[in-house]
Amino acid sequence: MISNQILQNTIDGLKSITRIDLSVIDTDGQVVASTYPDSDGCEAEALSFVDSPADSQVVQGHQFFKVMDDQHLEYILLAKGTSDDVYMIGKVATFQIQSLLVAYKERFDKDNFIKNLLLDNLLRVDIYTRAKKLHIDTEAKRVVYIIETKHEKDTNALETVRTLFASKSRDFITAVDERNIILVKEVKVGETYEDLEKTAAIVIDMLNTEAMSTAHISYGTIINDIREVSKSYKEAKMALDVGKIFYSQKNVVGYSKLGIGRLIYQLPIPLCQMFIREIFEGKSPDDFDEETLSTINKFFENSLNVSETSRQLYIHRNTLVYRLDKLEKSTGLDLRVFDDAITFKIALMVVKYMKYMESRDNY
Incomplete structure (x- = not known):
């Protein structure tokens, strides 16, 4: 589900371009985002439109559109005005919100898949089947980073990490608990563990400057198959613990550099x-x-x-x-x-x- 803030930002952007007022109402008749105050009087009409077989209609100076998600009605979009131009803008806005729904649902599906992959909750055959369905390369080299923030539920830190890797569609950012952010990063050809260390240092600097948050980062070994993601994750978890015990002065600890501390930790x-x-x-x-x-x-x-x-x-x-x-x-x-x-x-x-x-x- 898209947040109300995302919907608000979307219709605000469309209004700034088209100068057409827009409003989004959920299927319970509640206004969730709007560019004008008097849209609150349209809830009853919106609820009537929910049961209508039409995809769009004009009521009381507004054009109503249905926003569908996989043949399921998610929202009613209102465009203020009755002209053909307003109709066209309403259709564009409807398409934009429907595209957002698809994108966020795919992101949610990928997020769930990565979480289950990290926690080793999937059968081998399911891993490859779901990865293919979600268009995830199963043979790409990857490594798992764990970013432990000082405070629990540090949303600023999570958004900072998401922003840092936003352009890299083959990387995945998720969270399996309230303190740790998980980054499953693709490793390019020629990248070494020294490069992984530099990436971690960049994340530390970004969190310090952008999110005003201190963090410790650990990472596992580079893996060659998607089913080994959980292995790299477990290694990163061990590196985080071992780092706290023996290398507390370091902000970044890699599993491959734990030395004798790794052996002692398992005694x-x-x-x-x-x-x-x-x-x-x-x-x-x-x-x-x-x-x-x-x-x-x-x-x-x-x-x-x-x-x-x-x-x-x-x-x-x-x-x-x-x-x-x-x-x-x-x-x-x-x-x-x-x-x-x-x-x-x-x-x-x-x-x-x-x-x-x-x-x-x-x-």
Whole structure:
């Protein structure tokens, strides 16, 4: 169904071109859009016209037209005046609204199809049958983006994304819940994951400037067949969660760049607890003071380079060595040794994951 605002914009545009007043009345006799105030007195005539076999008629200085949608009466259009020119404009307006009904119904059908595709609610044979009926290419390369906005039901953000991709008829924008906007984007020949990252950055910038909205974006892997859209969607969902845990400083996270975080995210919590207990003998690696944690993180950032880490921390090299020795005594892990460093890094990530899951369960 077309919104009343769309109908109002349509007849306002037609009046500005033709200077003919128009009004749209629904089958219950209610005026839903009008360019002039005295159309309110025509409801009774409109209701009588609903039962008339005629497609158009002249009543009390107005020409009445039936707006049909697939042989079903949707609206009554009124054109003010009785001349042949008014009749012609009325027919044009009727055709325009009927075309809008078809376009919006097709968009609605495509939207439903994409939603069911994302949620894996369709049989394989139904996917190809419905895609063919809706003129959707089944073999185009695509990728799924999830755009999570700060506020629920952020209509400004949704309209901004729709506007950004409005000219690209092979892309689909929908929503499966109140916070996430889903973009199923066609991937052109030669496009890489770096290009997908740039597209996400453009969307972030547009949302910040146009919709005054902050967002996080994740995306799945590029797929080659329409039945794999749900796979890319599930990957994007995982990337969104993993990004919140391990890459909270990033606004854009791709599934292909999740690294070891993707593996940790799929571990059962009891196994994580056992790992921490066995490695640290009941202690937790995040129980260290702020100074020790900042030293550890900086050491990892600099690929276990003692000289560069001490320089960036503005401390003497021997001071850093002393801190690392102290850490080794308390944990049994020497971060200057690659295997021990990997163990400690994974432990930190496991603890982050456990805390995230605990907070989500409490929420």
